[in-house]
Amino acid sequence: MLAFPDPVPTTASSLLANTEVVVAAAATLDEGLDCHDAFPTKAFEHFRERGLLTAPLPVELGGSDLCEASETAALRDVLYLVGRSSLVLGRLYEGHVNALALALRYGNAETRRQVSADAKAGHLFGVWNTEPATGGLSMTRHGGVLELADSKCFASGAGHVTRPLVTARIEDGRRLMLIVPLEPGVRAETKSWRAQGMRATATGTVDFSGLQLDVGAVVGEPDDYLRQPFFSCGAWRFLAVQCGGIAAVFEALRTHLVNTGRGGDPHQRARLGEAATRVETARLFVARAAETAAVAEADPEAAIAYVNLARGAVERCGLDVIELAQRSVGLSGFLETHPLEQRIRDLATYLRQPAPDHALASAAGYVLDAPRAFHALWQKL
Ligand SMILES: Cc1cc2nc3c(=O)[nH]c(=O)nc-3n(C[C@H](O)[C@H](O)[C@H](O)COP(=O)(O)OP(=O)(O)OC[C@H]3O[C@@H](n4cnc5c(N)ncnc54)[C@H](O)[C@@H]3O)c2cc1C
Structure with missing residues (x-):
């Protein structure tokens, strides 16, 4: 390096x-x-x-x-x-x-x-928090030495990320963040990452069992990783990436209609218009979510609810743009040689993020119990 x-x-x-x-x-x-x-x-x-x-x-x-x-x-x-x-x-x-x-x-x-x-x-660097349904990374302390056991899954860059920040369970059940220096290619299993899209992310399982670290690897206090409003509001960053992916699918659709001369058809125009609306909706939501997250400490619950709503909105926009593009381009958009094909596979895969139902339900709960009318909820953020 x-x-x-x-x-x-x-x-x-x-x-x-x-x-x-x-x-x-x-x-x-x-x-x-x-x-x-x-x-x-x-x-x-x-x-x-x-x-x-x-x-x-x-x-x-x-x-x-x-x-x-x-x-x-x-x-x-x-x-x-x-x-x-x-x-x-x-x-x-x-x-x-x-x-x-x-x-x-x-x-x-x-x-x-x-x-x-x-x-x-x-x-x-990368953040590896997701764990298999059973087991999951834990840590015990022996004097100044930390010993790790078990693994993380869905870890992007497994075998390539050489400074992962991981969350590890400690004896009382809370989780500590650690930065684990790794050599390239070690402890990583990526053979099971045979996903529809996002193939080159090397999203695999990493087994840390037996690894010993100095206490200097610890970052912060137990459960800092989950500390609000930063934990939930940080989702705006992956929304910004997804928003780029949605725009790329849209651009492939637009280019296809221009190149094939099919854009004049009223049905194609209507679908393109709908897709353009979704791209812009996602962009506006992400811009506002980012602004809200930047001042989240002023009203943490309101900020978390807004970012959670943005998660649902961006997911919906992405799914709609995928459907509109596939219906407009037709079968040629499913061929590996067409620019849409990989973009749609990657977007469909990357739209899967943790606990979407919980995010929407918790935002709805905030709106339901809010002390102000809906139109005034985010005016001050
Ligand atoms: C390309 C890619 C790279 C990734 N890289 C990383 C990484 O580097 N580090 C990392 O930590 N993670 C990573 N992840 C994992 C990611 O953070 C999420 O954990 C994962 O995408 C969740 O997907 P899921 O659809 O299985 O989510 P889930 O949360 O399991 O959701 C699936 C469905 O089940 C519902 N659901 C969730 N919980 C419950 C419940 N308790 N009871 C009933 N229903 C429930 C959800 O609302 C949803 O409808 C990556 C994911 C992708 C796609």
């Missing part, structure tokens, strides 16, 4: 331009990526060279402040752009940003220094 030149220093304003360059190059850097067992290694080298791996760090630690509330719009645009180019890259980059955001928020000065050095050295 140290073989690369130092990343280009960036400001939040130059970051968007760098992101455009990176995603344009990424399209050609890792050819043939839409297959099992692949990973966009070269694209992430480019992310590093252009300062995107360090961008989430504070300026004083060599980053671009991308995790600061003041830079929410910049982060939203970066995630959207990456997602529009590739949901695989978007998912992985969002995990990197999320891990650094958690380490910066809850870690001590040494953690902040260490993650900054690691990001500069080209390590890819």
Whole structure:
């Protein structure tokens, strides 16, 4: 990893331009990526060279402040752009940003220094929280040594992410965050990741059994990972990536209608208009969710409810755009040679996020019991 030149220093304003360059190059850097067992290694080298791996760090630690509330719009645009180019890259980059955001928020000065050095050295971070139905990662402490047992599943970048932030159950049942230094390719099982879409994310199972760590690996206090409003409101970031994926499906539909000369048909026009409405609805919801999350501490419950509503809205918009595109393009959109085919598979897969029913029901509960009328609920955020 140290073989690369130092990343280009960036400001939040130059970051968007760098992101455009990176995603344009990424399209050609890792050819043939839409297959099992692949990973966009070269694209992430480019992310590093252009300062995107360090961008989430504070300026004083060599980053671009991308995790600061003041830079929410910049982060939203970066995630959207990456997602529009590739949901695989978007998912992985969002995990990197999320891990650094958690380490910066809850870690001590040494953690902040260490993650900054690691990001500069080209390590890819990720957040691995999901667990198999039984078992799941646990941790016991023996003096200054932490010993891990069992595994995480649905861990993106398994075998490639070398600085995962994981949640591990401790004796009293609460969970601690740890950053686990891993060598590439170790402890990862990705053979079962035979998913319809998002194939090159290497989303696998990682078995940490027997691994020993220094206490310095701990980030924050028990259950900090779940601390509200940050836990629920953080969902806006994956919504921004999904929003990019929805726009990419729409663009493939629009291009198809232009290229085939079928756009003049009134049925096609109506479907395109409906799809355009869904793309814009998702974009507006994500923009507002991001703004709301940035000031969530002013009214945590209201902010959480808004982001939860945005989750349902973006999912619905994504599913609608998929259906409209498939009906408009027809069978040729199912052929591997058509740009829609992979985009739809990736989007359909990435739209699956944790507990969507719970998110909607809890937002509905907030609205039901709210102290104000619906129109006034989010006026102050
Ligand atoms: C491409 C990709 C990469 C991922 N990478 C990571 C990663 O790096 N790290 C990580 O931690 N996770 C990762 N995940 C996992 C992700 O965070 C979610 O855990 C996962 O997508 C949840 O999907 P699910 O549809 O099975 O969700 P579920 O939450 O199981 O939902 C499935 C359905 O069951 C319902 N449901 C949920 N709970 C209950 C219940 N108790 N009783 C009844 N019904 C219920 C839901 O509302 C929904 O209708 C990734 C997922 C994807 C798609």
